[in-house]
Amino acid sequence: MLRLHTAIQENNNSKIDDNQMKNIKNIFKILMLGGLGFLGNSSYAQNQAPGGPQGKxxxxxxxxxxxxxxxxxxxxxxxxxxxxxxxxxxxxxxxxxxxxxxxxxxxxxxxxxLISPANQLGMVEISAVRATDDQTEVGAINPHVRSLIAYNTDSELIPTVRGNGILLTQATPLGDIITGMSSVMQLDGWNWEDAVLKKDDGVHLNWVGYFKRELNVETFTFIQKKNDKRDEQLREIDKTFNDAIAYAQIKNPFPVNVKMEAMKGLFDGSKNLYIGADYAKEILEAVQFAKSKGVKKIVIIGGEESLSVADFLKENSIPIIVNTTHRLPNRPDDDTDLPYKLPQLLSQKGVLVGLGYIGLNWRTRNLPFLAGTVAGYGMSKEDALKLITSNTAKILGIDEVVxxxxxxxxxxxxxxxxxxxxxxxxxxxxxxxxxxxxxxxxxxxxxxxxxxxxxxx
Missing domain, CATH: 2.30.40.10 (Urease, subunit C, domain 1)
Structure with missing residues (x-):
C-alpha cells in the first residue's frame, strides 16, 4: 500500500500512461477482494445480531x-x-x-x-491483551470516569453469561481510590447507547484500609502489609469530598469541573456512593465518613466482616452487595461455611442484601448458582432469588422497571x-x-x- 501511494505521488505532476493506470486498478482490485474476504471471515466469527423490537x-x-x-x-x-x-x-x-x-x-x-452488580463484564475481553482491557483508568481520584462508554456490546463473553439467565449488569470501573461511575447495562444491543438502562448510577470509592494485600509471585499467595500511606490517602479523600460539597453549592459553575460535577449527585440523592470495604472497622469508618459529608445513598460492596456491624447497617439503612460466596472465610477461626450463610444472616438482621460476583467478569455467569448455594444454607429458594433480582434492583435504583x-x-x-x-x-x-x-x-x-x-x- 505504501508503494502504491508513493507511485501515485510521483506521478501527480505528470501524465500516467495506460499501462500504469491498468496496474494501479489491478492492485486496488486485489486489495478490495482481499479486504472483502477478510470481512467475510470476520463476520462469520462475530456474535449474532441483537434482537429486534417486539412486533406483537x-x-x-x-x-x-x-x-x-x-x-x-x-x-x-x-x-x-x-x-x-x-x-x-x-x-x-x-x-x-x-x-x-x-x-x-x-x-x-x-x-x-438476573442482575449482576459491581462487575466488569463488557469492559475487558482478554486480560492479557491490553487493547481489550478498558476497566481501569490511570490515577487515584477519578469520579468523572464513565464506564458505559467502555462497554463493548460485541464482547464474546456477554452471550455466554446471558445463557445462564443474567440479562443485566452493572458495568463498574476499577482503580485506586475513587474509580469512577458505573452504569446499569442490558446484555443486548448494537452499542452502549442501546444497551444502557441507567446511566451513571453511582460513584465508586475503595475505602482505604489499614492493611493492603500484595501478591507474592514466588508462592502465588497474598500477603498482608501495613498501609503506610493510609493517612495521606484519607486526607486526599477528605479534600476531594470537601471540594465537591463546595462545588455543589455553586449554581452555575464556570468553568465546569468534570470531577466535581460527577460527584454532585451524591449530595442530592440522584447517585449512590458505592464503598468497597470488607473489614468491620473499615465499614464503620467509611459509612460514618460518607454520612458526615452529607451523602444521601450509601451502599457497601464486599463486606466480608459485615455481620459484625449488621445492627449498625440496619440502623443507618445501608444495603450491602455481598461478594461471591464460593470462597473461604476471611478469618481462620470463622465457620468454613460462613460465606454461604452470610446473606441469610444479614437478611435476618434486617439488612437489604444483594449478591454479586464482584470483579470477575466472565465468572459472573455462575451468579445464579451462588444464590442456589445460599438457599442450601438456611434461606428459601425464593428469598435467594431476590438476592439477584429484586433486592439488587432496589439497591441499584432500577426496581421500578426490572x-x-x-x-x-x-x-x-x-x-x-x-x-x-x-x-x-x-x-x-x-x-x-x-x-x-x-x-x-x-x-x-x-x-x-x-x-x-x-x-x-
Missing part, C-alpha cells in the same frame, strides 16, 4: 412463574407487549388471544432477568427448563430483554457443535 404481543402460558418478590404462580400466564408486561397471573388470566402470539411453556420456569415480573415493568425475563438456581437443572431456553427475543447462541456452543460433529457426541 406475546403470552407465555403454563409455566411456574417466579415473580421475584417471593411469590410463585403455578400454571401461570405472563403477557407482554411493546416491551412491557401487561398481565401476570394464573391460567385464568384474561388477554386478547386473537392478536397475541401464545407460547406454551408448560412444565418450564419463568424468572425475572427485578420482578409485575404489570408495567419491562419484559426482561428468562424461561428455564428447570430450577435456574440449580446447575443440574438450569437450562435457559428463551430470554427476552424489554420484549426483544434474545439469541442464546454463543461461541462456546458453536465450538461444541463444531467438535461434536468432528469427533461425535
Amino acid at each position: 404481543a406475546i403470552a407465555l402460558t403454563g409455566a411456574t412463574i417466579h415473580v421475584g418478590n417471593g411469590q410463585v404462580i403455578s400454571n401461570g400466564t405472563i403477557v407482554f407487549d411493546k416491551g412491557k408486561i401487561t398481565a401476570v397471573g394464573d391460567a385464568s388470566t384474561n388477554f386478547d388471544k386473537t392478536n397475541t402470539e401464545i407460547i406454551n411453556v408448560s412444565g418450564k420456569h419463568v424468572y425475572p432477568g 427485578g420482578t415480573l409485575e404489570k408495567g415493568k419491562h419484559a426482561t425475563l428468562v424461561v428455564s427448563e428447570g430450577d435456574l438456581l440449580d446447575m443440574r437443572t438450569a437450562k435457559v431456553e428463551q430470554a427476552f430483554i424489554q420484549g426483544k427475543k434474545v439469541d442464546l447462541d454463543d461461541k462456546q456452543k458453536r465450538l461444541y457443535r463444531k467438535y461434536a460433529e468432528k469427533y461425535g457426541k
